[in-house]
Amino acid sequence: MKNKARSPWLWIPTLYFAEGIPYFIVNNISVMMFAKMGVPNGQMALFTSLLYLPWTIKPFWSPFVDIIKTKRWWIIAMQALMSAAFVLLTLSIPRPSAEMIGATQTPISMFTITLVLFIITAFASATHDIAADGFYMLALTQKNQAAFVGIRSTFYRLSSIFGQGVLVFIAGMIERKSGNIPLSWTITMLVTAVMFSLVTLYHTFFIPKPDADTPHLTGETKSAKAIFREFGRTFATYFTKPGVWLAIIFMLLYRLPEAFLIKMCTPFLVAAKDVGGLGLSTAEVGIVYGTIGVLFLTIGGILGGIYASRVGLKKSIWVMAACMTLPCLTFVYLAMAQPVNLVIISAAVAIEQFGYGFGFTAYMLYMMYFSEGEFKTSHYAICTAFMALSMMIPGMFAGYIQEALGYSNFFWMVIGCCIATLAITFFADKKIDPEYGRK
Numbered sequence: 001m002k003n004k005a006r007s008p009w010l011w012i013p014t015l016y017f018a019e020g021i022p023y024f025i026v027n028n029i030s031v032m033m034f035a036k037m038g039v040p041n042g043q044m045a046l047f048t049s050l051l052y053l054p055w056t057i058k059p060f061w062s063p064f065v066d067i068i069k070t071k072r073w074w075i076i077a078m079q080a081l082m083s084a085a086f087v088l089l090t091l092s093i094p095r096p097s098a099e100m101i102g103a104t105q106t107p108i109s110m111f112t113i114t115l116v117l118f119i120i121t122a123f124a125s126a127t128h129d130i131a132a133d134g135f136y137m138l139a140l141t142q143k144n145q146a147a148f149v150g151i152r153s154t155f156y157r158l159s160s161i162f163g164q165g166v167l168v169f170i171a172g173m174i175e176r177k178s179g180n181i182p183l184s185w186t187i188t189m190l191v192t193a194v195m196f197s198l199v200t201l202y203h204t205f206f207i208p209k210p211d212a213d214t215p216h217l218t219g220e221t222k223s224a225k226a227i228f229r230e231f232g233r234t235f236a237t238y239f240t241k242p243g244v245w246l247a248i249i250f251m252l253l254y255r256l257p258e259a260f261l262i263k264m265c266t267p268f269l270v271a272a273k274d275v276g277g278l279g280l281s282t283a284e285v286g287i288v289y290g291t292i293g294v295l296f297l298t299i300g301g302i303l304g305g306i307y308a309s310r311v312g313l314k315k316s317i318w319v320m321a322a323c324m325t326l327p328c329l330t331f332v333y334l335a336m337a338q339p340v341n342l343v344i345i346s347a348a349v350a351i352e353q354f355g356y357g358f359g360f361t362a363y364m365l366y367m368m369y370f371s372e373g374e375f376k377t378s379h380y381a382i383c384t385a386f387m388a389l390s391m392m393i394p395g396m397f398a399g400y401i402q403e404a405l406g407y408s409n410f411f412w413m414v415i416g417c418c419i420a421t422l423a424i425t426f427f428a429d430k431k432i433d434p435e436y437g438r439k
């Protein structure tokens with residue numbers, strides 16, 4: 001019997017925890033690590049933003065995850081590949097001199113092997129996301145899918161706290177005791193490699209093998225013609241949807257302020273006060289941004305979902321757009337006042353992250369709303385590609401803009417970008433069904 005009855009509690013929490021870890025390592029930890037290693041903000045932001053690319057283009061190969069092998073096979077294979085990449089990352093982290101780090105003149109070229117391994121991890125992680133989300137729907141009944149949706153979301157958020165909070169705190173404590181920044185990140189990556197390898201081994205034995213988990217095209221139907229015909233129809237129907245260009249512009253601009261802000265947030269927190277930063281230690285950033293910030297981001301998302309379910313997307317979108325934009329002012333305050341009190345800094349970060357979590361709910365609902373129709377799953381995957389692109393493009397230039405403007409003026413520029421969010425919300429609001437999203 002292929003299908004073994006196993007409690008979803010045995011694999012859903014660990015699967016979605018494992019789904020989050022590589023994403024936050026590649027897109028968040030890399031920013032912190034390069035900033036602490038003395039890589040200039042311009043180079044750091046450009047290259048770490050390019051790491052978003054696999055999540056941007058994953059709709060182009062997502063159909064092949066359905067066609068070739070089972071979802072379970074893809075999950076285990078990608079986790080094994082990422083485990084190997086984390087082991088190699090531990091061995092490849094360069095050791096720039098303290099003088100080079102202090103002068104923030106470490107060339108990104110020193111991290112060529114590290115970046116290649118991050119790229120491999122990013123492609124494996126994006127593929128893992130496709131397989132894990134598909135497997136969730138195959139392995140569970142509709143009743144259990146609804147029952148565990150909160151659990152999967154919670155453990156994904158916990159992986160964020162682990163990645164951006166616990167791992168950064170570990171790196172900070174090692175840095176404080178040893179005074180050796182490269183060593184602190186080498187050991188942190190080693191901890192990640194060991195932990196992720198153990199999770200992969202666990203999943204090899206505990207992820208079930210549902211009968212429904214089979215390749216979509218088998219035998220003679222698995223022809224190139226059949227594959228590409230269905231693949232092409234998915235994209236054709238997406239780009240002929242009514243209002244598609246307005247939807248794409250909304251997906252690209254709604255998060256514009258946050259796209260700039262999030263790339264410079266961590267460098268700003270650790271930058272010295274004489275260059276406009278707050279001068280926090282690595283461990284303090286792990287607490288303030290990686291733990292408190294993520295906690296309030298999660299609370300904002302939960303309350304945003306409750307609010308939207310009661311009044312619907314149309315009535316909530318303006319409130320959420322305001323919450324997405326106005327809290328960015330807290331970073332203007334931090335840059336101008338440069339407070340030393342950790343409580344004040346934590347409160348400012350908490351306010352901004354709560355607003356982002358609350359406001360992001362409208363973005364997710366809008367993507368679901370636009371994806372309604374025959375190819376709901378595939379069209380939503382295309383929407384998530386534009387979601388990733390909306391973060392990647394601004395992030396590529398954020399570092400160079402900050403270097404030209406300084407931190408205070410950069411955060412004022414972010415406030416200026418809020419106009420784009422409000423303008424596109426005005427046009428998108430006119431096309432939304434008033435009843436969509438209400439219980």
